[in-house]
Amino acid sequence: MQLSSLHGAWLVVRRTSFCAFACTLGGMESERRARAAVYARVSQDRAEGRSVSEQEAESRRACANNGWAVAAVYADNDVSASRFTTKRRADWTRLVSDLDSGMFDVLVLWEPSRGSRDLVTWAALLDVCRRQKVLLHVTSHGRTYDPGNPRDWRTLADDGVDSAYESEKQSQRITRAMAANAKAGRPHGRVPYGYVRSYDPATKAFVGQEPDPETAAVVREIIGRVGRAEPVIAVSRDLNARGVRPPAARQWSRQHVRRIALNPSYAGLRLYAGESYEGTWPALVDAAEFYAAKRLLEDPARRKTKPGRNKYLLSYIARCGVCDEQLQAAPRGRAVPSYFCAGGHVQAGVAWLDALIEGVVLARLDDGELLARLTVADDEQAVAARAKIGELRERLAEWRDAAANGKASPASLAHIETNLLADIEVEERKVQRAGAPAALVDLLGADVIADRWRTLQVAQRREVVKVLGMAITLNRANASGRHAAGAYDRVAVEWPQP
Numbered sequence: 001m002q003l004s005s006l007h008g009a010w011l012v013v014r015r016t017s018f019c020a021f022a023c024t025l026g027g028m029e030s031e032r033r034a035r036a037a038v039y040a041r042v043s044q045d046r047a048e049g050r051s052v053s054e055q056e057a058e059s060r061r062a063c064a065n066n067g068w069a070v071a072a073v074y075a076d077n078d079v080s081a082s083r084f085t086t087k088r089r090a091d092w093t094r095l096v097s098d099l100d101s102g103m104f105d106v107l108v109l110w111e112p113s114r115g116s117r118d119l120v121t122w123a124a125l126l127d128v129c130r131r132q133k134v135l136l137h138v139t140s141h142g143r144t145y146d147p148g149n150p151r152d153w154r155t156l157a158d159d160g161v162d163s164a165y166e167s168e169k170q171s172q173r174i175t176r177a178m179a180a181n182a183k184a185g186r187p188h189g190r191v192p193y194g195y196v197r198s199y200d201p202a203t204k205a206f207v208g209q210e211p212d213p214e215t216a217a218v219v220r221e222i223i224g225r226v227g228r229a230e231p232v233i234a235v236s237r238d239l240n241a242r243g244v245r246p247p248a249a250r251q252w253s254r255q256h257v258r259r260i261a262l263n264p265s266y267a268g269l270r271l272y273a274g275e276s277y278e279g280t281w282p283a284l285v286d287a288a289e290f291y292a293a294k295r296l297l298e299d300p301a302r303r304k305t306k307p308g309r310n311k312y313l314l315s316y317i318a319r320c321g322v323c324d325e326q327l328q329a330a331p332r333g334r335a336v337p338s339y340f341c342a343g344g345h346v347q348a349g350v351a352w353l354d355a356l357i358e359g360v361v362l363a364r365l366d367d368g369e370l371l372a373r374l375t376v377a378d379d380e381q382a383v384a385a386r387a388k389i390g391e392l393r394e395r396l397a398e399w400r401d402a403a404a405n406g407k408a409s410p411a412s413l414a415h416i417e418t419n420l421l422a423d424i425e426v427e428e429r430k431v432q433r434a435g436a437p438a439a440l441v442d443l444l445g446a447d448v449i450a451d452r453w454r455t456l457q458v459a460q461r462r463e464v465v466k467v468l469g470m471a472i473t474l475n476r477a478n479a480s481g482r483h484a485a486g487a488y489d490r491v492a493v494e495w496p497q498p
């Protein structure tokens with residue numbers, strides 16, 4: 001009480017001093033009028049409410065009725081004020097800084113939510129007004145508040161809380177709608193390269209998402225080639241060389257190729273909050289192909305920049321027989337490249353070790369039965385895992401329904417949910433692993449495996465070696481001397497148990 005009356009007294013004193021100032025200057029104005037700032041704002045999402053010009057007109061009338069001089073008008077159109085918006089309100093920022101520099105005595109707003117629905121921003125405004133002794137007039141309330149008055153301040157702060165609460169509720173409604181859309185498998189966001197969307201010509205309602213006759217084949221090619229371990233840079237260069245239309249850019253980049261290969265939309269999947277749902281649109285590739293490409297791109301061993309990573313067949317695959325570290329490869333000191341362990345224990349020429357291992361791999365792959373088993377058995381595993389995922393998801397949905405209907409407690413839902421999600425993750429990893437033999441698919445139909453092998457790039461050959469799962473160890477030479485260095489018994493190859 002005391003504070004507010006003091007504050008009121010101060011305002012009177014200031015007005016008086018302004019009056020004295022004006023009288024000294026010209027004596028025309030008997031009393032200096034309070035300087036008012038008018039702020040108007042309309043957001044896209046609200047059909048009701050007044051337009052910016054209507055708000056301004058009403059606020060100007062309020063100023064005239066109160067004898068305030070409109071010193072400045074600030075307006076933000078089509079911008080949402082909630083904290084969920086990413087757009088910036090240029091005029092709002094300018095207004096707050098002008099208020100803070102003492103340019104105004106009154107701020108006129110249409111309604112508090114027109115000021116700001118973000119509680120922090122609103123509280124900051126009240127703070128500036130209180131500090132600068134600025135009154136706040138809310139046109140729709142037909143009332144003038146003094147933020148320096150604790151009761152007025154509380155009323156304004158409550159209005160801010162209400163607006164923020166509305167905004168939070170709305171955001172939750174949007175989130176729920178998005179989740180419902182995701183679960184129904186409806187597409188979201190921009191149309192992915194490779195698809196077109198159709199809309200009802202009359203109602204403009206979304207009808208469906210269909211493969212684009214021109215670009216769908218490009219998507220299939222990219223995912224197929226990446227899944228077969230072709231380097232991303234080679235794919236993007238080739239697309240550019242052939243003049244294939246890139247997605248919203250002049251040229252294909254590695255990023256374009258990566259983004260397409262990692263986009264689950266192409267496998268007909270809709271991701272939402274870490275879970276995948278069946279989309280309502282046709283897939284361009286099957287899930288096994290998609291996961292094969294994804295697994296390759298997300299392999300942490302590929303992402304690190306390692307010398308000679310994709311240049312040599314066995315770098316970071318073969319290991320040192322002394323320290324078990326992975327061997328690196330580089331032209332070391334002389335022109336002939338060699339594999340070596342960082343600890344300096346072993347070293348061997350690249351050409352020599354590659355020829356030896358290639359011979360072993362090709363002999364292994366000549367066993368058509370093994371090749372068929374490696375490519376088919378995992379396919380079966382993927383089908384089984386996908387069926388299991390569907391089953392687990394259904395159980396999860398049933399539990400969620402039960403909890404929503406009060407038939408299960410939130411605590412038991414949380415427990416079951418954690419377990420089911422973990423099980424789903426295990427099955428999803430199985431599906432991803434099943435994508436591995438893609439590297440072998442190219443070799444599958446070959447009459448002479450060795451001929452087909454020679455057409456593969458080094459990166460693709462490396463994938464074959466990895467898929468076979470062989471452990472290659474390079475041991476120290478038993479005897480010193482030039483001939484001993486090439487001794488075949490230095491190399492141990494172990495096959496995984498079938």
Ligand SMILES: [Zn+2]
Binds near residue numbers: 322343344346
């Ligand atoms: Zn070593």
